[in-house]
Amino acid sequence: MSKTKEELLEPLGNIVKDVILTDxxxxxxxxxxxxxxxxxxxxxxxxxxxxxxxxxxxxxIEEHLESLNALAAFVEENQTA
Known part of the structure; x- marks a missing residue:
């Protein structure tokens, strides 16, 4: 089942945090x-x-990594997993 943008914010935030080491x-x-x-x-x-x-x-990449909201919107529209 696909996740909504709101449902994606926390797990995507965790991915970003794991990479850049900051919330x-x-x-x-x-x-x-x-x-x-x-x-x-x-x-x-x-x-x-x-x-x-x-x-x-x-x-x-620059467009979709503008913010966590932008990334979540992209993933919401394009997720397959």
């Missing part, structure tokens, strides 16, 4: 603020892909 709020700007750089972005994308079966195209 983030749903609206925190991840890349723009410097919390996530190109290397940690790849780690997050790979973890999300493994957990939810959705691939984030390389040209769309």
């Amino acid at each position: 983030v709020a749903p609206d925190d700007l991840l890349i723009e603020s410097g919390l996530v750089d190109s290397l940690t972005a790849v780690d997050i994308v790979l973890a999300v892909q493994a957990a939810y079966g959705c691939k984030i195209p390389p040209t769309e």
